[in-house]
Amino acid sequence: MNIILLGPPGAGKGTQASRLVDNRGMVQLSTGDMLRAAVKAQTPIGLKAKAVMEAGELVSDEIVSGIIGEALDGMAAETGVIFDGYPRTQAQAHSLDTILADRGRTLDHVIELDVDEDALVERITGRFTCASCGEGYHDMFKTTKVADTCDKCGGHEFKRRPDDNEETVRTRMAEYRAKTAPILPIYEARNIVSRVDGMADMDEVTVAISTILDGADA
Numbered sequence: 001m002n003i004i005l006l007g008p009p010g011a012g013k014g015t016q017a018s019r020l021v022d023n024r025g026m027v028q029l030s031t032g033d034m035l036r037a038a039v040k041a042q043t044p045i046g047l048k049a050k051a052v053m054e055a056g057e058l059v060s061d062e063i064v065s066g067i068i069g070e071a072l073d074g075m076a077a078e079t080g081v082i083f084d085g086y087p088r089t090q091a092q093a094h095s096l097d098t099i100l101a102d103r104g105r106t107l108d109h110v111i112e113l114d115v116d117e118d119a120l121v122e123r124i125t126g127r128f129t130c131a132s133c134g135e136g137y138h139d140m141f142k143t144t145k146v147a148d149t150c151d152k153c154g155g156h157e158f159k160r161r162p163d164d165n166e167e168t169v170r171t172r173m174a175e176y177r178a179k180t181a182p183i184l185p186i187y188e189a190r191n192i193v194s195r196v197d198g199m200a201d202m203d204e205v206t207v208a209i210s211t212i213l214d215g216a217d218a
């Protein structure tokens with residue numbers, strides 16, 4: 001079982017990916033992490049990537065493909081893979097087909113965590129935490145019981161992350177759409193794209209993803 005997991009920042013992609021790793025023994029392949037690992041391990045491709053990066057150039061698709069191939073070669077054939085942050089372009093999508101086919105693997109599902117942009121803005125911009133103990137709150141969903149007083153430690157100072165503002169959230173959504181727009185039609189044409197409501201409760205999202213994965217096993 002090999003899948004691509006897609007979702008904008010704030011959709012809970014990281015949580016769902018780590019649950020797939022824990023519950024199903026899948027391996028998450030994030031190209032950024034793999035690249036750093038290959039450089040560190042000084043694999044042949046890692047050394048090539050290092051030279052390119054040191055020259056201040058972007059790592060080519062060929063290098064990225066090589067790194068994914070190296071990672072897959074080091075894995076048992078039955079280990080399922082979650083691709084994260086890859087592919088980003090049509091060329092990479094076609095490379096991925098080749099990389100998988102060369103190893104007798106197929107891409108089984110592309111799962112997109114769908115979010116309602118306005119609801120996501122509300123969810124993210126409402127977050128704040130206690131400056132003393134770190135307890136998390138939300139303007140609408142989890143307010144303090146007593147105004148301006150932390151339920152847990154009684155602190156009166158709260159902080160918000162500077163990134164948790166509407167403009168940043170909307171910019172990230174636009175970036176996400178721009179990144180996935182080139183590749184989604186390829187997979188839609190193969191009927192392997194499933195959408196899950198990323199605004200639902202995390203456990204419900206996990207169940208929905210399981211249903212999709214198990215449906216293909218049956």
Ligand SMILES: [Zn+2]
Pocket residue numbers: 130131132133134135150151152153154155
């Ligand atoms: Zn507190």
